[in-house]
Structures are given as structure tokens and as C-alpha cells.
Amino acid sequence: MPLTLWKPFRDIQRWEPLQEIESLQREMNRLFERMMPSGGNGGAAGMTFMPSAEMEETEEALHLKLEIPGMEAKDLDVQVTEDAVSISGERKTETKTEKKGVMRSEFHYGKFERVIPLPTHIQTDKVQAEYKNGVLSLTLPKSEEDKRKVVKVNVG
Structure with a gap:
């Protein structure tokens, strides 16, 4: 063969x-x-940048973290509705005078805004916020009706 x-x-x-x-x-x-x-x-x-976000959902609340380095808490505007979170602010340019040399910067300066829709309704009057080491952490308690919501599913 x-x-x-x-x-x-x-x-x-x-x-x-x-x-x-x-x-x-x-x-x-x-x-x-x-x-x-x-x-x-x-x-x-x-807009110059969009902060990175991380969200975790537990039985009682949503936990939202945003990376916003190089800013102070007073420069952030955080608004919460029962179904969305809006974070905005402005990172201002540092004015430096250099007589010699070349300056190169990869920093982002200017305004930013991020609106994050929430997967469940929250209690807006019980939101807690903390800004530490460039990370904004929000604890968003779920509304009582969404915590107890049980849906009956008919199996045909």
C-alpha cells in the first residue's frame, strides 16, 4: 500500500x-x-476619567466601593436615590513652576461623574459613607419591602 x-x-x-x-x-x-x-x-x-467601581450585595444591603485617589472627601458630591447612586467631583491641577527640565504627567485632572444603577431599592435615609485612602465606600441598606420580597412561581 x-x-x-x-x-x-x-x-x-x-x-x-x-x-x-x-x-x-x-x-x-x-x-x-x-x-x-x-x-x-x-x-x-x-470628563477626564471614570472611577472604577465594585459592588457586593448581601441580604441586608448593597456595598459599593469606588476608587477615587488624589481627592479630599469635601470635593466629592454623592447623591443617592432609591435606585441609583451618582458620584461626581473635580480633581484640580496642582500649579507648579519649574524653571528647568521637562515635565510629563499621566495624572488625570478635571471633572468626573459616574451614575450607577442599583439592582434593588434602598433606604436613602440610612446610607453610610466613608472615604479613606482614595476609596469611597458606601453602605446602602435595602428597603424593607425588597428584603422580604418572595415571589411564588407556578410550575406548569
């Missing part, structure tokens, strides 16, 4: 480098839109 070296290529997929480059470009554009100001007209386009 003769030895056959050729086998059909059933698992080969066509590689389309331009499509991959376009996909990468879209992802990079989304990243820069979130991180960089996109215009000089103020408003949402003038």
Missing part, C-alpha cells in the same frame, strides 16, 4: 487580518472614549 502524505484540510479557517485590525481599533476607540476627554465643550465630553 503506498504511503499518502496529503490529508484534506478540514479544520483550516480563513484568516482575515483586516477584520481583526478593525475589531482591535473599535476596542481601542471605546477605551479612549471612556478615559480621555473628547471635546472642549464641557459636559460629558469634558
Whole structure:
């Protein structure tokens, strides 16, 4: 029986480098839109960064943490409704005068705002906040009706 070296290529997929480059470009554009100001007209386009957030839900409350380094608590505006949290502020530029040398900065200065929808209603009058080491921690107690909510499901 003769030895056959050729086998059909059933698992080969066509590689389309331009499509991959376009996909990468879209992802990079989304990243820069979130991180960089996109215009000089103020408003949402003038935002310089969006604080990272982390949320944990327990039976009694929601625990929300936001990274907002380099600011003081008095410079933060935190507003809470029963179904969303809004955090805004402004990190002001430090004015330094240097006579020699080149200065390069990767710090973000300017306004920011983040609105976080909540998965359950909360008691706005019992919210607790702490700002320590650049992390804003909010404890958002759930409303009594959402704590007790039980839904009967009929199985057909």
C-alpha cells in the first residue's frame, strides 16, 4: 500500500487580518472614549476619567466601593436615590513652576461623574459613607419591602 502524505484540510479557517485590525481599533476607540476627554465643550465630553467601581450585595444591603485617589472627601458630591447612586467631583491641577527640565504627567485632572444603577431599592435615609485612602465606600441598606420580597412561581 503506498504511503499518502496529503490529508484534506478540514479544520483550516480563513484568516482575515483586516477584520481583526478593525475589531482591535473599535476596542481601542471605546477605551479612549471612556478615559480621555473628547471635546472642549464641557459636559460629558469634558470628563477626564471614570472611577472604577465594585459592588457586593448581601441580604441586608448593597456595598459599593469606588476608587477615587488624589481627592479630599469635601470635593466629592454623592447623591443617592432609591435606585441609583451618582458620584461626581473635580480633581484640580496642582500649579507648579519649574524653571528647568521637562515635565510629563499621566495624572488625570478635571471633572468626573459616574451614575450607577442599583439592582434593588434602598433606604436613602440610612446610607453610610466613608472615604479613606482614595476609596469611597458606601453602605446602602435595602428597603424593607425588597428584603422580604418572595415571589411564588407556578410550575406548569
